[in-house]
Every structure is written in C-alpha cells, then in structure tokens.
Amino acid sequence: MAAFGSIGSVLGAPPSALARVLDDPDLIDRLGVARAAVMEGLSEQVQRIRFDLTDFSLQQWVVGLFKGLRRERIHLALLDADRRLIFDEPLAEGSLDRVAGNLRKLVGRAIGLDAGAVVLMHNHPSGDVRPSSEDIAATRRISFLLANIDLALEDHLVVADNAIFSMRQANML
Template sequence: MAAFGSIGSVMAAEPAALARVVDDPGLVDRLSAARAAVMEGLSEQVQQLRFDLGQLALQQWIIALFKGLRRERIHLALLDSDRRLICDEPLGDGGLRGVTGNLRRIVGRGIGVDAAAVVLMHNHPSGNVRPSAADIAETRRIGFLLGNLDLPLEDHLVVAGNAIFSMRGANLL
C-alpha cells in the first residue's frame, strides 16, 4: 500500500504497476480479478439506471473507471433512447486531441449499437477537474459533428480524483 497510497489506488492499479512492487504474481492476479469483479458489479448497476449524475452508483462507476490512472484516458459511453447505458469502452490514452482520431470509431460504435446519445469522459491526473480551453473546443467540435449525424453528444465529463465535472451542466456544450 505504501507504493500506491490507498487501498483504492492498489485496487485500481494496472497489473504491470502492481507487479513492479508485489513479488507474488498470484496476488497480482487476485487483485486484478477483484478489480474486474467490482467493475462488473458497478457496470451492472449502472445499466439499470438512467444516465443521471445525481445517481450515486453512476458517480462511483465513473470515478472507478479512472481511479489510479496516471495518464489521461478517454472513455466512451453509448446510451439508448431512455438514456440507459448500452455499452462503454476506452477510446485511448493521452490527451483529449486523441479523440479526434477516434471520431470514426465513436460514430461506428454508436451506429452499430443503435445508440441514441454519446457521453465522452476523460480524466485529469493533475487533479484539476476543470476542462481546459482545448477540452472545451474539441468537445464542441465533436458535439457539432455528432449532432449532424443524429447522434447527439449528451455530455462530456472530466474526472479528477473523486470529482466529476459535467460540460453539459456547466453549459459548455
């Protein structure tokens, strides 16, 4: 725990990071399996809910997606017409500009599952939950393009630590 700072960070750590500080490969495997089980349980809960940030289970799931990451990650969630989660997946690591290269993937996945809306999420490992000017500009560009394809951008969430910033909630979309 000393290497990660908290039990939550240990559970969120990538297997390679755990293996660098834990001498027992079996323990690394068990911790990774426990994380996967917890994430699956949270995902099952979230699929029963409307995508509404007022829902504690949704907040916990979103924060858990990014917990312990030391690099930015961009994540996609696709919603049905009742605003329930159809599916989700990481789009890539790195800065927000990486989303641009994945716009075709967002559209393809959205159309492939007959999604009614898109939610983008990314983390700020710096701890600052406020979106940058580049985050806002890129989000507006993506929102405009998706809107023209009848696949609206429902929200873009920025996660830092245990905080979630909604660009929709801040009227930035």
C-alpha cells in the same frame, strides 16, 4: 492498505505500483481479478438506470474507469433513447496530458448500435478536474457534428482522482 490509503486505491493501483509494495505476484494477480469483478458489478448496476450523475453508483463506475491510469484516456458510453447505458469502451489512450480520439470510430459505434446519445469521458492524471481550452473546443466541435447526424452529446465528463466535472452541468455544451 497503508501504502495506498484505501481499498479503492489498492484496487485502482497499476500492477507496477503494487509490485513496489507487495512481494507476491499471485496476490497482485488476484487484486487485478478483484478489480475486474468490482468494475463488472458496477457496470451491471449502471446499465439498469438512467445516465444521471446524481446517482452514486454511476459516479463510482465513472471514477473506477480511470482509477490508477497514468495516461489520459477517452472512454465512450452510448445511451439508448431512455438514456440508459447500452455500450461502453475505451476509445483512445494518450500521454500524460493529452489524448486524441477517433471521431469516425465513435460515430460508427453509435450508428451501429442505434444509440440515442453519446457520453464522452476522459481523465486528467494531473489531478486537475477542470477541462482545458482544448477539451472545451473539441467538445463543442463534436457536439455540433453529432447533432448533424441526429445524435446528442449527452455530456463530456472529465475525471481526476475521485472528482467528476460535467461539461453539461457547467453549460459548456
């Protein structure tokens, strides 16, 4: 705990970081299993509620998806007509400061599951939660394309550390 500051940071730390302070491979493995269990519990909680960023359990789940990642990742969440989570998966992984997603895969998943809305999420390992100009331009392009096939882009969230930036709340969609 002293090396990471909190239990959340311990559970979010990659195995390589844990190995620098722990000399017990079994403990590192058990911490990985504990993280997976915590994320599964959070996932179960958010599947019962509307996708609403004022809900603390949803905030925890979103932040947890990206905890400890050193590269940018895009994560896809699909919502039903009542805006409840029906599916989520990592969509793409990139470098330290850039990631590109596969729009065809996103659309295919959404249509295949008869989703009513899409939430895109990605992290900024730099710690700066503000979306870049590329993030904003890509979001507007994706929103336009989804609208043309009767899918709503509910939100695009940028996550850095424990902060979440909502492009919907910032009127960027």
